Amino acid sequence: MATAFVHAHAAHCESGVMSALLRHHGLPMSEAMAFGLASALAFAYLPCIRLNGLPLIAYRMPPRAIVKGLQRKLGLGMRFETFRSEDAGMARLDALLDEGRVVGLQTSVFWLPYFPPDLRFHFNAHNLLVYGREGDDYLVSDPVAEIATRCPRADLQRARFARGALAPKGLLYYPTAAPPPPDWARLGRAALSRTAHIMLHPPLPLIGVRGIRFLARSVERLPLDGGGEAARLYIGHIVRMQEEIGTGGGGFRFIYAAFLQELAAKTGYAALDMLAGRLVEIGDRWREFALAAARMIRGRDPLAPPALATRLRLLADDEKRFFRDLLAAQRAWA
Amino acid sequence: MHERDVPQAANASLAGHQKAVYAVAEDGRLRLTASSGWDVEEIVLRQALEDLERRAAEARARAQSGAASPLEYHMYRARMDVALLAQVTGLWRWRVRRHFRAGVFARLPLRIRRRYAEALGISLEALSRTD
Numbered sequence: 001m002a003t004a005f006v007h008a009h010a011a012h013c014e015s016g017v018m019s020a021l022l023r024h025h026g027l028p029m030s031e032a033m034a035f036g037l038a039s040a041l042a043f044a045y046l047p048c049i050r051l052n053g054l055p056l057i058a059y060r061m062p063p064r065a066i067v068k069g070l071q072r073k074l075g076l077g078m079r080f081e082t083f084r085s086e087d088a089g090m091a092r093l094d095a096l097l098d099e100g101r102v103v104g105l106q107t108s109v110f111w112l113p114y115f116p117p118d119l120r121f122h123f124n125a126h127n128l129l130v131y132g133r134e135g136d137d138y139l140v141s142d143p144v145a146e147i148a149t150r151c152p153r154a155d156l157q158r159a160r161f162a163r164g165a166l167a168p169k170g171l172l173y174y175p176t177a178a179p180p181p182p183d184w185a186r187l188g189r190a191a192l193s194r195t196a197h198i199m200l201h202p203p204l205p206l207i208g209v210r211g212i213r214f215l216a217r218s219v220e221r222l223p224l225d226g227g228g229e230a231a232r233l234y235i236g237h238i239v240r241m242q243e244e245i246g247t248g249g250g251g252f253r254f255i256y257a258a259f260l261q262e263l264a265a266k267t268g269y270a271a272l273d274m275l276a277g278r279l280v281e282i283g284d285r286w287r288e289f290a291l292a293a294a295r296m297i298r299g300r301d302p303l304a305p306p307a308l309a310t311r312l313r314l315l316a317d318d319e320k321r322f323f324r325d326l327l328a329a330q331r332a333w334a
Numbered sequence: 335m336h337e338r339d340v341p342q343a344a345n346a347s348l349a350g351h352q353k354a355v356y357a358v359a360e361d362g363r364l365r366l367t368a369s370s371g372w373d374v375e376e377i378v379l380r381q382a383l384e385d386l387e388r389r390a391a392e393a394r395a396r397a398q399s400g401a402a403s404p405l406e407y408h409m410y411r412a413r414m415d416v417a418l419l420a421q422v423t424g425l426w427r428w429r430v431r432r433h434f435r436a437g438v439f440a441r442l443p444l445r446i447r448r449r450y451a452e453a454l455g456i457s458l459e460a461l462s463r464t465d
Contacts, residue, residue, distance in 0.1 A: 009354045011366065032356070032364070052415045110413070111455070118347035118379060121413055146352055146368065158455075163422045233385060236378040243375045254335065254356035258364035280358060284335055287374075294374040297381055 005102050005131040007141040007148040011255055014066040015040065016143025017104050017127040022070075024102050027179045031143075036259025037187050038069030039194040041252055043319075044207045045215040049165070054237040057215065059252045061198075063125030063166055067104070067173060073187055077176040082169040086161045089170030090153070093130065096174060097138075102131045106171040108162030114142070114149045124166040130156075185267045189333055195256075196327040199319060209320045216312035222305040231305055232297050239290045253283035271329045275322070282318050289315065337367055345371025347379050386410050397464045403439030404464045405430075405450060412454045422453040 005024055008031075010016025015035035022029040035041070042061045049056040061069075071078040083089035096103050109115055109123045132139040137150040151159075160170045202208040215238070222231040243251070257279040264272035289311045295301040296308070337357045352368040359365045390410035396402035409419050420427040425446075433439050433446075444458075451461045 009352075009366065009368070011354045011356060031366070050417065116347060116349035116351055118349070118383060122418055144353065146354075163424075163453075164418050165421070233381065236381040239374065240378040240382055243372070243378065251355060254364060258356050261364055276364070277362075280335070280364070287335065290374045290378075294377040298377055 005129075005141065008143065009146050010143035011251055012060075013127040013142070013144050014063065015255065017129055018066050018070050020129060020141060020143060021102060021104055021175065022074075022076075022179060025175055025178050027074075027181070030258075030262060032255050032258035033262055034066060034070060035252075035255045036195075036263065037073060037191045038066040039191045039198065040066050040069065041195050041256045042198050042207065043209070043211045045211040045218075046206060047218070051237075054234060055218075057238055057241040059242060063106070063127075067127075073190070074179050074182055076179050078173050079176055080171065080173045082171045084169075086157055086170065089160060089172070090157055093172055094133065096172070097130065097133055101174050102129055102141075104129055104173045105156075105160060106168035107156070107159035108164075108168070109159075111155055111159040111162060112142075112151065113155050114140070114145070114151060122162070122164060124162055124164055124168055126159075184263065185269075185333075188263045188267060189330060192326060192330040196323045196330065199323040200327065209316050209323070212312055212316035212319065216309040216316065219305050219312060220309035224303065224305070228303045231303060235293045235305070235308060236297050239293045242286065243290055251283075253279050253286060257283065269333055271332070275326055275329060278322055278325075282315070282322060285311075285315055285318060337365070340367050340369050341372035342369060343371045343373050343376065345373075345376045347371070347376060386413055394464050397436070400436055402434050403436045404462055405439055406434045407464050408450075408454050408456060408461060412456075414454075419450075419453060423449045425449070 003024070006020070008016065008020050010019065010031045012031070012035065015031045015038070018038075019029045019031045019034040022034070038061075040061045042058070044058045045055060046058070047055040067078070070076060081092060083092065093103060093105075105128055106124075107126050107128060109126045110120045112120070112126075128143070129141040130138050131141055136153050138153065138156050139148065140151045141148045160168055162168065199208040202210070205211070206214055219235070219238070222234055224231055257276040260272045260276035260279065264270055264276070289308065292301070292311060293308055296303045335355070335357045337359050340355060340357045348371050352370050354366050355369045356364045357367045390407055393402065393406040393410055397404045397407050409415070414422070416427050416430050420430045423430070433442060447458060447461060451458045454461070
């Protein structure tokens, strides 16, 4: 555990944190592998949860799903600690760092001073690693930043104990034992089945492929009165949830495609390579949707929510076919 | 998305940072590539920020004309809405909304003002100003 920590740039905070943490403990794990094995890909349209009056749209599983998913599947013996008292939470972090551990934290984005100001929103489920401290500064490895950085104590405390939805309550986590070498094929098979089922047979119709159709319907019904400003904000919000907050729809589809390629290479099950190619195409469609929406917001194209709804329905069709084939490939995997 | 198509639009919002994206390399494998930003992201982010700025400006005008308290202005400046401010302060939403009224706000006890200042990350003095 005395090995120097190596920072790595990643597309998504949670998979980036977990893969870096596992690599630090001697288990070779890419970000894509961490994301895929935790079955982190999903879609959810949750109109009952409002952010500035707009619905929550997620292109992946809820926060902590990757940390907890990997913990369960790999038997990491992860410890999770939350704190009532801010002082106790900071003291515990210091004690763990003094033991030489690398510690994962859940934080708000808004209070992190090294984040670009334009990107600081009240999103409470950001993940980062702390690997040491120097004076009043913590040495921070934030996977969405290119290089390791520093964060003053007061700011980190504020970010760890931010209140509101998904409040982190000072959550910190770390593995207690070196993870055993995994059986990639067995874990991969289980993870594929789980993701396909979440997308095709979710417990709620607002999740998975049907969630995309619900979103399409709400887009189609957007009122255009008053110059369509409200409709533009709604459409912009969908794209922002897709592209900004943790890599987004296209981005997550690409990470999962990278996982399929890697799993194919590790296990020799070539059918997954073909599926990876198809998922890349679906990710490109999501990007085309974002582009079409942005052109309408900017007024380069006339504002036409039904046209966007049509694109979403085609995406739902594509994803349905894709996950059916993924499930078939998973079942055919001897 | 191919590596050569990875957008490099030098988005102002990224402030010189780069984000990592997965893209297909020449050999058909997906690899992590750095992107300096995409126009589409910048457009939707600006839209959200401008909406907050517009709300803040309107709230500020109301506060300066005496029609409302400065609280609403500070709320938007901290990129919050009523639901979030209520959660962070532990007050009911209707109370937060009531505190948007200039008269009510002026009579607020120090401990409630302190809660707001703390939640918004500003000083007590700044809370009653709009500059």
